[in-house]
Amino acid sequence: MTAETSVLFDAPGPKARTRHLIIAVVGSLGILALLFLLVRALAAKGQFTAEKWSPFIDPVTWTSYLLPGLQATLVAAFFSIILAIICGILLGMGRLSQLKPVRVACGAFVEFFRSVPVLMMMLFAYYLFLFGFQISGEALPLLGVVAGLTFYNSSVIAELIRAGVGSLPNGQREAGLAIGLTPFATLRLVLLPQAITLMLPSIVSQLVVVLKDSALGFLILYPELVRSGQTLASLKGNLIPTFIVIAAIFIIINYLLSRLAQYVERRLQARKRGPKQPHLDTTMISPSLAPGGALAVPGQT
């Protein structure tokens, strides 16, 4: 265990070790009892019968429902994160601009879209494309999901960029100006590349948020993993097993992404470049939680 937690208690002596052992046994029994009750309740309602789970051995279940659903989720997340990174960098640069109108406009945009729920932006975008632009057909839900996620996540990434630039030593900017670069060129050529590198772990964590939020596309009929799972479940009558499988898929992918973010962070720290980066835990942010409030606080939700 880590140093900051171990300081809460002494290294256990013989008596404490016995006590901890007893607590551990009682505690594990308690946790196991809770799990057992849950499993028994599910089993009593017939959720563990072969009939409920056998669809997952059937390749058709995967090729017709789960994999297309996963693909739809990944496609939406991919387009959203790419667009959000592009818009986020532009907005972040706008917030750092020398021109006050640009700064104020970008600031208002970022603050507004950070305080509006993603689901509302998705609904708005969906109906705007439908009624305003007369778009219909298969592309419509995807457009709605990507637009909603992009609005929200570009504001988050803009804040990450701003925090990243803010954490660079002042000498970087001064050096850029001293060799005759304009403020904009200093930002573009000196500060931004470093800020983006610093913020890379947070940007990877943001992908977890995007993936989770893409499940909101359910409400605008986007055939992502949760909706295609529900279609499957209503066909086979195995809602709970299907949700368990879908949750497992999400957990595995997102866990691997979080590990990737940690790995990138360690790699960057090993390079010992610049100040220790303020890693903003954006996974907490989304409706996943993403936060309002000061981004300067790690663990924003």
Add this chain to the structure above:
Amino acid sequence: MLQGLSELLAEYDVLAAFWMTIKLTVAAAIGALVLGTIVAIMRVSPVAVFRAAGTAYVTLVRNTPLTLIVFFCAFGFYITLQYRIGAQNSPIDIQNFRWGVLGLAIYHAAFVAEALRSGINTVPQGQAEAARAIGLDFTATLSKVVLPQAFRGAIAPLGNVLIALTKNTTVVATIGVAEASYLMKGMIEFRPDLIYIIFGIMAAGFVILTLPLGILFTSLSRRLAVKR
């Protein structure tokens, strides 16, 4: 535009929808705070089993979409398994509300636990060492010395969780609880010509709800921060 606005406000009960959002937020926030504190304590406990269980909870819940957790509660436990929270004969919208709150509380408890853990990390080691030096055991060290300071150090991240929770209550629209985004969907479907005004009203509602929260928690975290 003003005419459209007054028509909408006359026809739809926007305040009732936001009142539902507030009720969901408060109920889920209390649940998440209680559950999250328990998980945070487990994560720093001397007993390895508890630490592992706390970590497992946070890892599993954080990586699952909130939508899925809410569905699990509403469609899984309530509709499929016929479990009810509270009175057996309460109507379906009350049950949906309660299961929605439970789903929100389960999800945000993981983030509360993380916020508290970051708060515990702001407490200098000397505090816990001093507590142990005067003979307090783990429970007393944690409850009398470390946690009171940790809560104060965790106010800013906890505020962020609360703001996120406020916005995330919209997710229970997917199980038909009549809160703000549910109303917005209905409004746009009936009056697509007023889509900009509708989005404007609803977005303004959330700005009004979350902006003061952000300011409040920022000032609280400054005023209550333990001076070191």
